[in-house]
Amino acid sequence: MLTVIETRQIFAGETRLERVVFYLASFVAILIFFVGLAFRVRKYFAGRPLDLSRFRRKHLDRDLLGITRPVPVSRSIHEIASNGTVSKRNRGVGLAHLALFWGFLGLLAATTILSLDYDVVGNLTRIFGHHELSFFTGHFYLAYNAIFDLAGLAALVGLVGLIVRRARSTSIALDYKRAQIPEDGYSRARMAAGDLLFAYGLLAILVTGILIQALRIDASRFPPYERWTWMGYAIASAMHGIGISSTSAAAIHLWIWWIHIAMALAFVAYIPWSKAIHIMTAPANLLVRDSSATRRLPANNLDHPGYRSLDDFTSKELLSLDACTKCGRCHSVCPARTGGAPLSPRDLILDLRQWADRSAGLSMVLDWEQRPTASGPLVAGGRLAGDVILPATLWSCTTCMACVEICPVGIEHVPTIVSLRRSLVDEGTMDPTLQSALENLATQGNSFGKSARMRARWAKGLDFDLVDARKQHVEYLWFLGDFASFDERLGEISRILATVLRDAGVSFGILFEDERNAGNDVRRVGEEGLFEMLVEQNLAAFAGADFDKIFTTDPHSFNTLRNEYPVYGLDKPVLHYSEVLLEIMETNEGALANLGGRVTYHDPCYLGRYNRIFEQPRRLVELAGCELVEMPRNRTNSFCCGAGGGRIWMDDSVLTERPSENRMREAAELGVEQFVVACPKDYVMFSDAVKTTGNEGRIKVVDIVELVAEATRLVGAGSAGGEQG
Amino acid sequence: MNIIVAMRQLADLVEELEVDSSGTDIDREFVKFVSNEWDEAALEEALCLKEAYGGTVTVVGIEEVDFHQTLHAALAKGADRAVELTGDFEGWIPTRQRAAALAWFIRECDFDLVLTGVQAADDLNGQLAGAIGAMLGVAHASVVTNISVEGSEAHITQELGGGVTSVSRARLPLVLGVQSARQAPRYVPISRIRQVMAEATIEKVPVTGESFGNTPQVLRLYAPEASGTATMLEGKPKEVASAIYDVLVAKGVAGSRKGN
Ligand code: SF4
Numbered sequence: 002m003l004t005v006i007e008t009r010q011i012f013a014g015e016t017r018l019e020r021v022v023f024y025l026a027s028f029v030a031i032l033i034f035f036v037g038l039a040f041r042v043r044k045y046f047a048g049r050p051l052d053l054s055r056f057r058r059k060h061l062d063r064d065l066l067g068i069t070r071p072v073p074v075s076r077s078i079h080e081i082a083s084n085g086t087v088s089k090r091n092r093g094v095g096l097a098h099l100a101l102f103w104g105f106l107g108l109l110a111a112t113t114i115l116s117l118d119y120d121v122v123g124n125l126t127r128i129f130g131h132h133e134l135s136f137f138t139g140h141f142y143l144a145y146n147a148i149f150d151l152a153g154l155a156a157l158v159g160l161v162g163l164i165v166r167r168a169r170s171t172s173i174a175l176d177y178k179r180a181q182i183p184e185d186g187y188s189r190a191r192m193a194a195g196d197l198l199f200a201y202g203l204l205a206i207l208v209t210g211i212l213i214q215a216l217r218i219d220a221s222r223f224p225p226y227e228r229w230t231w232m233g234y235a236i237a238s239a240m241h242g243i244g245i246s247s248t249s250a251a252a253i254h255l256w257i258w259w260i261h262i263a264m265a266l267a268f269v270a271y272i273p274w275s276k277a278i279h280i281m282t283a284p285a286n287l288l289v290r291d292s293s294a295t296r297r298l299p300a301n302n303l304d305h306p307g308y309r310s311l312d313d314f315t316s317k318e319l320l321s322l323d324a325c326t327k328c329g330r331c332h333s334v335c336p337a338r339t340g341g342a343p344l345s346p347r348d349l350i351l352d353l354r355q356w357a358d359r360s361a362g363l364s365m366v367l368d369w370e371q372r373p374t375a376s377g378p379l380v381a382g383g384r385l386a387g388d389v390i391l392p393a394t395l396w397s398c399t400t401c402m403a404c405v406e407i408c409p410v411g412i413e414h415v416p417t418i419v420s421l422r423r424s425l426v427d428e429g430t431m432d433p434t435l436q437s438a439l440e441n442l443a444t445q446g447n448s449f450g451k452s453a454r455m456r457a458r459w460a461k462g463l464d465f466d467l468v469d470a471r472k473q474h475v476e477y478l479w480f481l482g483d484f485a486s487f488d489e490r491l492g493e494i495s496r497i498l499a500t501v502l503r504d505a506g507v508s509f510g511i512l513f514e515d516e517r518n519a520g521n522d523v524r525r526v527g528e529e530g531l532f533e534m535l536v537e538q539n540l541a542a543f544a545g546a547d548f549d550k551i552f553t554t555d556p557h558s559f560n561t562l563r564n565e566y567p568v569y570g571l572d573k574p575v576l577h578y579s580e581v582l583l584e585i586m587e588t589n590e591g592a593l594a595n596l597g598g599r600v601t602y603h604d605p606c607y608l609g610r611y612n613r614i615f616e617q618p619r620r621l622v623e624l625a626g627c628e629l630v631e632m633p634r635n636r637t638n639s640f641c642c643g644a645g646g647g648r649i650w651m652d653d654s655v656l657t658e659r660p661s662e663n664r665m666r667e668a669a670e671l672g673v674e675q676f677v678v679a680c681p682k683d684y685v686m687f688s689d690a691v692k693t694t695g696n697e698g699r700i701k702v703v704d705i706v707e708l709v710a711e712a713t714r715l716v717g718a719g720s721a722g723g724e725q726g
Numbered sequence: 727m728n729i730i731v732a733m734r735q736l737a738d739l740v741e742e743l744e745v746d747s748s749g750t751d752i753d754r755e756f757v758k759f760v761s762n763e764w765d766e767a768a769l770e771e772a773l774c775l776k777e778a779y780g781g782t783v784t785v786v787g788i789e790e791v792d793f794h795q796t797l798h799a800a801l802a803k804g805a806d807r808a809v810e811l812t813g814d815f816e817g818w819i820p821t822r823q824r825a826a827a828l829a830w831f832i833r834e835c836d837f838d839l840v841l842t843g844v845q846a847a848d849d850l851n852g853q854l855a856g857a858i859g860a861m862l863g864v865a866h867a868s869v870v871t872n873i874s875v876e877g878s879e880a881h882i883t884q885e886l887g888g889g890v891t892s893v894s895r896a897r898l899p900l901v902l903g904v905q906s907a908r909q910a911p912r913y914v915p916i917s918r919i920r921q922v923m924a925e926a927t928i929e930k931v932p933v934t935g936e937s938f939g940n941t942p943q944v945l946r947l948y949a950p951e952a953s954g955t956a957t958m959l960e961g962k963p964k965e966v967a968s969a970i971y972d973v974l975v976a977k978g979v980a981g982s983r984k985g986n
C-alpha cells in the first residue's frame with residue numbers, strides 16, 4: 002500500500018517496540034490469509050480433479066473456435082486484464098472496475114517492491130553484509146512515486162465510481178431479494194453488510210494511504226524532489242494551505258500510519274473469508290472455464306446418477322462457486338426469475354456456495370444468508386437436489402444459457418443444474434407431464450406419445466413424394482425433430498420448407514419412422530440414460546441412410562447433433578435450415594421478391610447463444626426485403642421463449658408471466674407486423690403468447706421459411722417487386 | 727408380506743390398430759406392445775406396500791411381445807423377482823386362459839396378496855382378478871384404490887358408484903383388482919433399467935399340465951360401424967346460429983320462422 006514512503010527511512014520515527022508490533026501483526030494477518038486460502042483450496046480439491054486435458058486434447062474437426070473449443074489461455078488472460086467480461090453490456094461499471102483492478106494491482110506491486118527492498122534486501126544485507134543496502138533511492142524512488150500515485154488515483158476513482166453506482170442503483174440485480182422465498186423467511190443483511198465492509202473498507206485503506214503520503218511530505222517540509230509524488234504533494238500543499246503545519250502533520254502522520262496499516266493487514270486476513278476472495282477466484286475461474294461445457298454437457302461420470310455430495314462436483318465447479326461476486330447480472334437476465342419462477346442463477350450459486358462451505362467445515366465472516374430455521378443451504382443433512390436446492394428451483398431452468406453468457410467471472414450454471422437434475426430424475430421427482438413425456442420418448446421415440454410411424458404424416462399433404470434417405474443417396478438428411486413432425490400447426494411449415502427446397506433443386510431426404518427425438522432436451526432434463534438410448538437409435542438410423550450432411554429444423558436438435566453426437570461417433574457436418582436456405586438464396590440472385598414490411602427477429606437460444614448463428618436468419622429477412630427492427634434484447638442477449646431444457650413438457654403454474662409473453666410485449670413496443678422465428682418451439686410458444694398478450698391481429702408469428710416462400714412465390718408469379726413501396 | 731403382481735402386455739393404443747387377415751385378431755406384426763396401465767398401478771401399490779411393511783414383490787406374466795421390457799422396468803423400480811410363463815400362447819390370450827396360467831403359477835407360491843390391474847383394453851369387464859381368485863379359492867375385490875395391512879387383515883379402499891368410497895376389511899390372502907395406486911406410478915430412469923437388463927435374470931417357467939377349460943373363441947373382430955353423423959358448422963357466429971336454427975326446424979324441434 003501507499004505506506005511508509007520515505008527516501009531512506011521506511012520506519013520513520015517508530016520505536017523498536019512498534020516495529021515488533023508491526024511485524025507480528027503482519028505475520029498474523031498473512032498467516033490467517035494463507036490458512037483461509039489453504040482451506041478454500043482444500044475444498045476445491047475435495048471435488049473431482051480438473052480436466053486439464055482439454056488444453057492439450059486434439060479437437061474434433063467440427064469443434065467451433067470460441068464455441069466448443071476451450072478458451073485459449075491467452076484470450077482468458079486478455080479478458081482478465083481488460084476486464085472484458087465485466088464490461089460486457091455494462092461499460093460504465095466495466096471501466097470503473099478496470100480502474101480499480103489496475104489501481105489495486107499497482108498498489109500491490111508498490112507494496113511488494115517496498116517490502117522487497119526493506120524486508121528482503123535490507124535485512125539480508127544488514128545480517129550478512131556490512132551495511133544495509135536499499136534500491137529505494139534516486140530515480141527509482143521518484144519513478145516509483147510518480148507511477149504508483151497514478152495507481153492510487155485510479156483505484157480511488159474506480160472504487161468511488163462503483164460505490165456511487167451501487168448506492169444509487171435501483172436494479173433488482175443488487176437488491177439480494179431471493180427468487181425462491183423460504184417459508185419462514187431469510188435474511189441477507191449480512192451479505193449486504195459484507196459488501197459495505199468490502200467497499201468502504203477498501204476506500205478507507207486507499208484514503209489513509211494517500212493521506213499518509215501527503216502528511217509525510219508536509220512533515221518533511223516539502224522536499225522539491227517529492228514533486229514527483231505528484232498527488233501526495235498536491236494534497237500536502239492543500240493541507241498546508243488550510244493550516245496544517247509541518248509539525249502537526251508529523252504528529253498526525255504516525256496515527257494515520259497505524260490506522261492504515263491496521264486496516265490493510267485486517268483486509269489481507271479477511272480476503273479468504275469474504276467476497277474479497279473473488280480477487281483470486283474470479284481470474285482463476287476465467288482461466289479454467291470451459292466454453293464447451295454448456296453446449297456439450299459432460300456425461301455422468303459418477304458411480305451414481307447426479308450430484309449428491311461435495312466430492313461429486315468438479316474442482317472447477319467448487320472454485321467457480323467461490324468466484325461469484327453477487328453481481329446479479331444472471332439474476333436480471335434469467336427468464337425463469339423474470340417469469341416469477343423460484344429460480345435465480347445467482348441464488349443457486351450462493352446457496353451452493355454456502356452449502357459447500359458448510360460441508361467443508363468452512364465459513365464466511367459476513368457474506369452468508371441467515372434463516373430462522375435450518376432450510377435450503379442451511380439444512381442439516383438432507384438431499385442436495387431436493388432439500389438444499391428445491392426441485393421446483395431446478396425444474397424452472399430453461400437452459401437458455403443467458404446466465405453463462407453474462408457471468409463476468411465465467412461461472413457455468415447450466416451443467417451444474419443438469420447434474421443436480423440427474424439426481425431428481427434418478428429418484429423420480431418430477432412433474433407428471435414431464436414423466437409421461439419421458440415415458441413416451443422411451444417407448445415411441447417422441448414426446449408427443451404418437452406412434453413412430455406417424456412421424457412423416459405431415460408429408461402426406463405434399464404434392465410430391467419425399468425422398469427416403471434410407472433408400473437413396475441424398476446430399477442433405479433433413480432431421481425435423483418432434484415439433485416440426487408432430488405438431489399440427491408446424492406441419493404446414495414443414496411442408497413449406499420441403500417445397501422451397503424441392504423448388505430450389507436441393508437433394509434432401511428424411512428418415513421417416515426411424516428418426517427419434519435427438520435428445521437435446523432429454524439430456525438437459527437430466528435423463529442421461531434415455532439420452533444415450535436416443536443417440537444410439539439415431540446413430541443406427543444414420544448408419545442405415547446415405548447422405549453427406551445433416552440439417553435440422555429444430556435448433557435444439559441442431560445443438561446436440563452438432564456438438565454432442567460427435568462424441569458418440571457422428572462424423573457428418575450438421576447445419577441449421579436457416580444456413581441451408583441462405584446458401585440457396587444467396588447463390589440464386591433474384592430468387593426473392595421484395596416483401597416490404599417491418600419485422601423483428603427472435604434469436605433462439607440454441608441457435609444464437611449456443612451456436613453463434615446470428616446473421617444467417619437476419620440476412621434472409623433482409624433478402625426478402627423486410628425492414629428488420631431489432632428488439633432491445635437481441636443476439637447474445639436474446640430472451641428465452643421459456644420452452645427449453647424440457648420446460649415445454651412441464652407445468653407453467655409456477656410462473657406469473659410466461660417468458661414468451663414478456664418477449665412478445667417487448668416486440669409489441671416496436672410496432673412491427675411480423676415476429677420472425679427460426680425454431681419450431683418458438684413458433685408454438687409465441688403463437689400462444691400473441692393471443693395471451695392481446696396482440697392478436699397486430700403481430701403475426703412467422704417462420705423464416707414462410708417469408709422466404711412468400712418472396713419466392715411472388716417471383717414465381719411474375720409479380721416481383723409488385724409489393725414494393 | 728409377499729405380494730404377487732400379475733402383469734400383461736397390450737397393443738399400444740397410440741398405434742392405429744388393424745384387423746389381420748383372419749378377421750379374428752388385430753394385426754400384431756407392426757404394432758408396439760406396452761404394459762397395461764392398470765397393471766402398472768397394481769405394481770406401484772405393491773411397491774408402496776413393500777416399502778411400508780417389508781416383504782417381497784414378484785411380478786409374473788405370460789410370455790408376450792416385449793414383456794421383458796415390462797419385467798426389467800419392474801425390477802428396476804424395486805420388484806424382487808420377475809417370472810415369465812412360457813408355453814403355447816399365440817395371438818390373443820382369452821382372460822380365462824390367462825387367469826388359469828397365472829393361478830397355476832401363483833398356487834405354488836407363498837403369497838399374502840395378488841394384485842393386478844382392474845381392467846385392460848382386452849378385458850374391459852375386469853375378469854382377470856376375479857377369475858384368479860376363484861381358481862385359487864381366495865377372496866377377491868376389485869376397483870381398489872388403496873390397501874393397508876394390519877396383522878393378517880387388509881383394509882381395502884374401493885370406489886363405488888355415485889361418488890362413494892368404501893373401506894372394508896378382509897383376511898389375507900386376497901386377490902385384488904387395482905384401479906389406482908396411492909401415488910402415480912414412479913419413473914424409473916433408463917440407465918437403471920439398462921443396468922437391470924445387464925445384471926438381473928428373468929425366471930422362465932413353462933406352464934405344464936394345465937387345461938384351460940372352456941375358453942371363448944373369437945368369431946369376428948372389427949371396428950364399430952359409424953352409427954350416427956355429426957356435421958360441423960362453420961362461419962360467423964350469426965351464420966352458425968341461423969344454420970342451427972334451420973336444422974332444428976328441419977328436425978321438427980322448433981317451429982319455422984314463417985309459421986309463427
Ligand atoms: S439457463 Fe436461463 S433459465 Fe436457466 S438459470 Fe440460466 S438464465 Fe435462468
Ligand code: SF4
Binds near residue numbers: 409411412
Ligand atoms: S453467478 Fe456470475 S453473473 Fe451471477 S451473480 Fe454470480 S458473478 Fe454475477
